Amino acid sequence: MYKSIIRPILFRMNPEKAHDLVLKGLRIMRRIPGAGAVMRMLYKKKPAPQLARRVFGIDFPHPVGLAAGLDKNATCYNELSWCGFSFIEVGSFTPEAQPGNPAPRLFRLPADQALINRMGLGNEGVDKAVERIGKDRPEVLLAGSIAKNTGSESEEEIRRDYLRCFSTLYDFVDFLTVNVSCPNVEGLQRLQGAGYLPALVDPLLEMRMGCDTYKPLLIKVSPDIEKEELDGLIHYCRLSGVDGLIVGNTTRSREGLKTPAETLEKIGKGGLSGAPLFEKNLALVRYIHEKTQGGLPIIGVGGINTPQRAQRMLDAGASLIEIYTGFIYEGPAFVHKILKYLNATAEGGKKQ
Numbered sequence: 243m244y245k246s247i248i249r250p251i252l253f254r255m256n257p258e259k260a261h262d263l264v265l266k267g268l269r270i271m272r273r274i275p276g277a278g279a280v281m282r283m284l285y286k287k288k289p290a291p292q293l294a295r296r297v298f299g300i301d302f303p304h305p306v307g308l309a310a311g312l313d314k315n316a317t318c319y320n321e322l323s324w325c326g327f328s329f330i331e332v333g334s335f336t337p338e339a340q341p342g343n344p345a346p347r348l349f350r351l352p353a354d355q356a357l358i359n360r361m362g363l364g365n366e367g368v369d370k371a372v373e374r375i376g377k378d379r380p381e382v383l384l385a386g387s388i389a390k391n392t393g394s395e396s397e398e399e400i401r402r403d404y405l406r407c408f409s410t411l412y413d414f415v416d417f418l419t420v421n422v423s424c425p426n427v428e429g430l431q432r433l434q435g436a437g438y439l440p441a442l443v444d445p446l447l448e449m450r451m452g453c454d455t456y457k458p459l460l461i462k463v464s465p466d467i468e469k470e471e472l473d474g475l476i477h478y479c480r481l482s483g484v485d486g487l488i489v490g491n492t493t494r495s496r497e498g499l500k501t502p503a504e505t506l507e508k509i510g511k512g513g514l515s516g517a518p519l520f521e522k523n524l525a526l527v528r529y530i531h532e533k534t535q536g537g538l539p540i541i542g543v544g545g546i547n548t549p550q551r552a553q554r555m556l557d558a559g560a561s562l563i564e565i566y567t568g569f570i571y572e573g574p575a576f577v578h579k580i581l582k583y584l585n586a587t588a589e590g591g592k593k594q
Contacts, residue, residue: 244573257348257357265313268321281324285574289328290585297539297561298458298485300416302383304328305556305584306577309543309564310387310419310462314364316371323382326577331564332371333387334421337406339367340391349509353500355547355571356516358509359492363389363424368410375414386415387462389424400433401442408446417457420446423464423491425513439478447483458485465490465522465544472526476533486539488564489530490523516567520545524558531559547571549583556584 252260271277293304307329313319316332323330342364349358365371368388375384388407390400408418420443422433433442439461446459461484463475479487492513496506499518523544530540542560546552547568555563569576 244575249571249573253350253352256346257350258345261312261348265318268318272318272321278321278324281574285578286324286326287578287581289326289581290588292588293581293584295561298417298460299456300383300458302328302562304581305560305562306552306580307331307383307385307541307562307564308569309566310334310385310421311359311361312566312569314361315366316374316386319384320378320381325569325574326581327382328562329383329385329416331385331387331419332415333365333419334363334389334424335365335368335371335386335407335411336363336389336391337368337403337410338391339370340364347512349512351499351501351505351514351516354516354518355567356499356501356514356518357567357570358506358512358514360510360512362392363421368407372410372414384415385417385419385460386411387419387421389421397438397441401445404442405445405449409449412450412453412457413455415457417460417485419460419462419488421462421491423462423467425464425466425492425494437474439475440482443478443482443484460484460486460488460541462488463490463526465493465519465526466495472530473533476530476538479538480534484538486541486561487530488541488543489527489560490544492544493519493522495522515544516571517545517547520547520551524555527555527560528558546580549580552580553584553587 289304295302295305306327308322308327308331310331310333313322313332319330319332343360343362347360351358388404388411390403394400394403411418461479492515527540527542536559539561540559541562541564542555543564546555546563546565552563
């Protein structure tokens with residue numbers, strides 16, 4: 243029903259308005275008696291025990307999560323959990339609310355099963371997010387992505403931004419992710435370099451040492467990162483106590499797209515997500531896994547639009563995976579389809 247009726251209707255709308263409408267619809271559904279139960283019955287199937295895994299000290303019922311950016315203000319993580327996600331990453335959050343980049347800033351590429359966005363980390367601020375999470379107890383494992391405000395440029399301002407988000411969000415989520423790789427915020431990607439990263443992340447790790455509860459800290463890596471820079475990042479993470487990597491973010495690349503060049507030129511700048519990103523991020527996951535001999539847990543994300551691709555990402559060395567654009571194109575049953583395939587593959591492996 244999603245692909246034949248709902249998606250065609252949504253895809254006739256402005257992408258950002260359609261996104262907001264879906265989230266609003268989910269929140270309305272929660273007020274309707276029995277609606278949540280029906281959604282869970284349809285889409286939130288009990289995962290097979292063999293799909294459970296323990297990663298950076300957390301028990302996940304299965305490996306499939308939702309990437310940051312869809313629930314950027316932490317308004318409907320519980321409603322989204324009806325679709326069967328093992329964990330949901332909310333945000334990215336900045337210390338102060340900011341509007342993001344001017345519209346239009348979200349574009350569909352149906353021929354490529356992809357999106358281009360230049361949202362610019364618009365959000366209502368970390369304080370508003372924790373207020374919501376505090377009132378609406380998460381029914382799913384929750385990750386919180388943190389970033390800097392666009393106007394923060396000096397090293398001191400940037401460090402202060404991440405520290406404030408980290409300390410504010412810490413008690414409200416199960417693990418935190420440091421977004422230093424969004425291509426839509428000028429200068430943000432430079433922070434993932436080994437020359438910048440310690441000054442940013444070391445204070446977060448020091449702050450964590452004084453907390454009563456240990457929460458894993460992950461860094462989100464760009465697929466556009468240079469190999470030398472990536473090696474430096476991996477080295478730092480292994481020495482510092484960073485718990486894992488999210489690989490990767492959206493890309494500035496437009497290589498190999500079916501969408502006409504004139505359409506892409508008209509759209510302009512922005513991060514590409516979706517199917518065309520898969521092979522690039524798969525290779526990045528495989529490289530990091532082999533480089534660290536599996537010693538640094540990886541959440542693989544980017545271009546996972548089929549159950550087979552989910553399996554390939556896990557086979558490449560990802561401990562967990564996240565979906566986003568594939569979820570938009572495939573619909574609410576997508577998580578169940580992935581889990582069904584992963585379970586059948588696991589069962590087949592046992593019989594061999």
